[in-house]
Amino acid sequence: MTPPRRAFVAGATGYTGREVVRALVESGVQTYAHVRPDSSSLASWGERFGALGAEVDTTAWDEGAMSGRLLELAPTLLFALLGTTRHRMQAEQASYDTVDYGLTALLIRAASILSPKPKFVYLSSLGVGPRARGAYLLARHRAEEALRSSGLPYLIARPSFITGEDRDEARPGERVAAQVADGLLQVVGKLGGRKVQDRYRSTDARGLAHALVGLALDEARVNEVLSSDQLVTYGR
Numbered sequence: 001m002t003p004p005r006r007a008f009v010a011g012a013t014g015y016t017g018r019e020v021v022r023a024l025v026e027s028g029v030q031t032y033a034h035v036r037p038d039s040s041s042l043a044s045w046g047e048r049f050g051a052l053g054a055e056v057d058t059t060a061w062d063e064g065a066m067s068g069r070l071l072e073l074a075p076t077l078l079f080a081l082l083g084t085t086r087h088r089m090q091a092e093q094a095s096y097d098t099v100d101y102g103l104t105a106l107l108i109r110a111a112s113i114l115s116p117k118p119k120f121v122y123l124s125s126l127g128v129g130p131r132a133r134g135a136y137l138l139a140r141h142r143a144e145e146a147l148r149s150s151g152l153p154y155l156i157a158r159p160s161f162i163t164g165e166d167r168d169e170a171r172p173g174e175r176v177a178a179q180v181a182d183g184l185l186q187v188v189g190k191l192g193g194r195k196v197q198d199r200y201r202s203t204d205a206r207g208l209a210h211a212l213v214g215l216a217l218d219e220a221r222v223n224e225v226l227s228s229d230q231l232v233t234y235g236r
């Protein structure tokens with residue numbers, strides 16, 4: 001008999017996170033959608049995730065509290081889909097270092113003490129690697145390194161732009177950049193550069209979530225770094 005599949009999703013309230021929660025529930029996985037306890041939209045997230053069939057978890061972003069909660073829940077899958085933006089970091093006194101790296105690293109350490117070890121899925125970004133430059137890419141490189149050296153089974157996803165008509169947060173710059181890039185890539189694709197097109201083109205949250213959950217549930221897919229083209233062509 002296969003053991004019950006249980007997922008804990010950090011960053012569940014994000015554009016990608018909420019679709020990952022939906023895809024997990026649709027795949028029959030018992031799903032805990034994490035919402036920060038001081039969220040101003042806690043009640044509406046409770047309703048939204050409850051309607052999907054997921055449980056809401058409001059554990060504080062504190063290492064002791066998070067470790068204790070994960071020991072209780074014993075998830076078999078853990079998703080880290082967290083990240084701040086320039087706009088938000090001013091309002092919240094946060095940074096790529098404290099959120100994109102810091103909260104992901106906290107979660108990795110909390111997950112590392114579990115036995116059996118859960119499979120850890122980290123949503124990183126195109127461009128991350130040892131030669132990455134800039135605070136955003138460097139924070140994500142550090143998070144990737146922390147995961148690789150943690151001993152946890154992992155998947156690291158490096159998508160290009162994640163955007164779509166269904167994105168409710170206004171990110172006009174990002175949307176326009178993705179549209180321009182997708183337009184140029186269509187030309188590249190027509191000229192025979194299909195692989196280049198797949199590598200850099202944008203994805204929407206639903207498509208990305210489908211790939212992340214499918215790969216997470218596939219026991220043969222482990223300790224891999226997934227490039228944008230592998231994510232956009234998943235299931236094709």
Ligand SMILES: NC(=O)c1ccc[n+]([C@@H]2O[C@H](COP(=O)([O-])OP(=O)(O)OC[C@H]3O[C@@H](n4cnc5c(N)ncnc54)[C@H](OP(=O)(O)O)[C@@H]3O)[C@@H](O)[C@H]2O)c1
Nearest residue numbers: 011012013014015016081082083084094124125160161162
């Ligand atoms: N958007 C792109 O084009 C793109 C491309 C490649 C990679 N990525 C990376 O992929 C990740 C997910 O992308 P997305 O577009 O789904 O992000 P998103 O919609 O901005 O969601 C970010 C998530 O992180 C949480 N978060 C942010 N600041 C936090 C803080 N200080 N404390 C606790 N939680 C915090 C948010 O919680 P609240 O709802 O409570 O704020 C939300 O759940 C991001 O980290 C992003 O950098 C994005």
